Amino acid sequence: MSYLAAAEAPSNIALVKYMGKMSTTENRPANASLSWTTEHLRSKVAILDSIDGEDSWGALVEDGWTAPELTVKGQQRFLKHFRLLKDQWGVEGKYKVLSANNFPSDCGIASSASSFAALTLASWYLAKAKIPDLDATQIELSALSRQGSGSSCRSLFSPWAIWKDSYAEPVSGLLEGLEHQVVIVSDEKKEVSSSEAHKRVTTSSFFEGRVKRAENRLENLLRALSLESSNWKQAFEICLEEFEDMHQLFETSEPPFRYRTTASQSVVDLAKQMWVDEGIGPIVTMDAGANVHLLWKPEQLEQARRLSQACPVGSLIVSSPRISKES
Numbered sequence: 158m159s160y161l162a163a164a165e166a167p168s169n170i171a172l173v174k175y176m177g178k179m180s181t182t183e184n185r186p187a188n189a190s191l192s193w194t195t196e197h198l199r200s201k202v203a204i205l206d207s208i209d210g211e212d213s214w215g216a217l218v219e220d221g222w223t224a225p226e227l228t229v230k231g232q233q234r235f236l237k238h239f240r241l242l243k244d245q246w247g248v249e250g251k252y253k254v255l256s257a258n259n260f261p262s263d264c265g266i267a268s269s270a271s272s273f274a275a276l277t278l279a280s281w282y283l284a285k286a287k288i289p290d291l292d293a294t295q296i297e298l299s300a301l302s303r304q305g306s307g308s309s310c311r312s313l314f315s316p317w318a319i320w321k322d323s324y325a326e327p328v329s330g331l332l333e334g335l336e337h338q339v340v341i342v343s344d345e346k347k348e349v350s351s352s353e354a355h356k357r358v359t360t361s362s363f364f365e366g367r368v369k370r371a372e373n374r375l376e377n378l379l380r381a382l383s384l385e386s387s388n389w390k391q392a393f394e395i396c397l398e399e400f401e402d403m404h405q406l407f408e409t410s411e412p413p414f415r416y417r418t419t420a421s422q423s424v425v426d427l428a429k430q431m432w433v434d435e436g437i438g439p440i441v442t443m444d445a446g447a448n449v450h451l452l453w454k455p456e457q458l459e460q461a462r463r464l465s466q467a468c469p470v471g472s473l474i475v476s477s478p479r480i481s482k483e484s
């Protein structure tokens with residue numbers, strides 16, 4: 158099918174988390190975050206002329222891509238961001254916006270970062286096709302993407318992105334070639350969305366001091382991941398502390414809510430045990446959900462495969478190509 162414009166974008170996993178906002182309308186974060194871009198988990202957005210005179214959303218049907226089952230609310234949020242972008246660049250007309258992911262949509266891998274980043278890029282290509290004189294930097298596109306979905310602003314950079322306030326930026330000089338795995342222990346729909354989590358965490362008594370804690374970890378983590386003075390074990394320890402901090406905020410907010418399950422804890426424990434037994438293991442982190450993300454150095458592929466085999470029965474593991482190829 159020939160599209161007016163199309164773009165792909167990857168998802169990302171934060172090691173220092175964006176949790177809590179300064180402004181809910183514009184997605185300004187309470188603290189800076191750092192993420193690894195998960196190139197193997199991608200979304201694609203394509204734009205066509207509308208046939209009914211309205212902006213609308215539809216499933217993108219192409220080999221290798223799975224369209225999400227977007228709720229009406231999800232579609233409205235997507236189209237609201239599309240309209241914001243059209244207004245920004247003065248794009249006229251009505252369009253059909255198609256989207257899909259290269260991972261199953263109902264398995265608990267968050268697709269908002271990759272899909273909003275892909276929407277921002279596809280809309281930008283549409284705008285350029287209509288108005289060739291327009292100009293925008295990646296930083297400007299990141300700032301716009303942020304307004305649709307906060308964490309999507311980091312997906313415009315790879316492999317590392319740091320997001321302090323209104324846009325994300327690339328970070329150089331850090332370890333490269335990491336391999337990512339996500340252990341999906343639950344595909345149930347989350348009862349508390351991340352937008353709600355951002356609001357609720359501010360009611361936890363542990364929220365006081367959160368910004369300082371996150372800032373300190375960011376500073377230490379940048380050092381632990383730097384090519385010059387990398388300390389993988391310390392990076393693991395900082396990331397563990399950081400996601401546990403975020404989950405403690407969830408579990409002590411008013412009213413409290415919980416994403417961690419026994420199965421997630423058992424995957425975290427497997428990774429911790431690997432560190433104890435072998436002196437080396439993965440970086441472990443969790444988002445606002447029950448699934449567990451692991452990052453490995455390129456020379457740890459064998460360990461990654463072993464850990465996959467030990468994961469709880471019924472969990473689905475989505476690995477970057479180099480890990481899955483030889484498993």
Ligand code: PMV
Binds near residue numbers: 171444
């Ligand atoms: O971008 P949002 O509003 O879906 O928030 C993402 C929040 C976390 O995934 C929990 C952390 C992060 O920095 O990505």
